[in-house]
Amino acid sequence: MRIVLSGAAGFIGSHFCDRSLAEGHTVVGLDNFLTGSPQNIQHLAGEARFRFIEQDITDEFSIDGPVDCVVNMASPASPKDYLEHPIETLEVGSRGTQRMLELVVGRGSEQFRNRRSAAVWTWRCNWLLPLRARSSEWRPSACGITSA
Ligand SMILES: NC(=O)c1ccc[n+]([C@@H]2O[C@H](COP(=O)([O-])OP(=O)(O)OC[C@H]3O[C@@H](n4cnc5c(N)ncnc54)[C@H](O)[C@@H]3O)[C@@H](O)[C@H]2O)c1
16 A cells, blocks of 8 residues: 555654555655654665655645555644644644645545544643543633544
């Protein structure tokens, strides 16, 4: 399968690349290094079935060739990163996800996997509470997204 993966230079994305390549797949990795690092994927530089494109997925882009599966992992992923990059977090969760979905539309891709966090965090208090946290004092505000 030819997999297009956003967040390829991140913690989970880089391991996903390793695993997918080990299973015989071809991977096109996208990342803008907002919170990820080139070091996470430098060992894949000589790998024929791996191609990396430095790309902010909130911008317009296209992928040449077949796309069998799209995996969306691009997003800041911790309270520290959310607070450092609040607008980028919202943009990658909305427009970025839309751009990744557009890769699927009309291409006959078999699968779209959205691996973004299932947690919903509040931005209104000192403590960041996941959706399921029970608190009479704080209520999570809505900015969440799904996982599948
Ligand atoms: N780490 C966990 O324990 C955990 C748990 C549940 C869900 N998740 C979700 O998995 C995903 C990956 O988490 P992670 O821990 O690997 O985080 P990470 O920060 O290491 O990786 C995210 C990657 O996305 C990239 N990115 C961010 N915005 C981008 C953009 N606009 N365009 C292109 N690339 C962009 C970053 O540069 C980074 O390489 C996140 O969506 C996170 O919410 C993580």
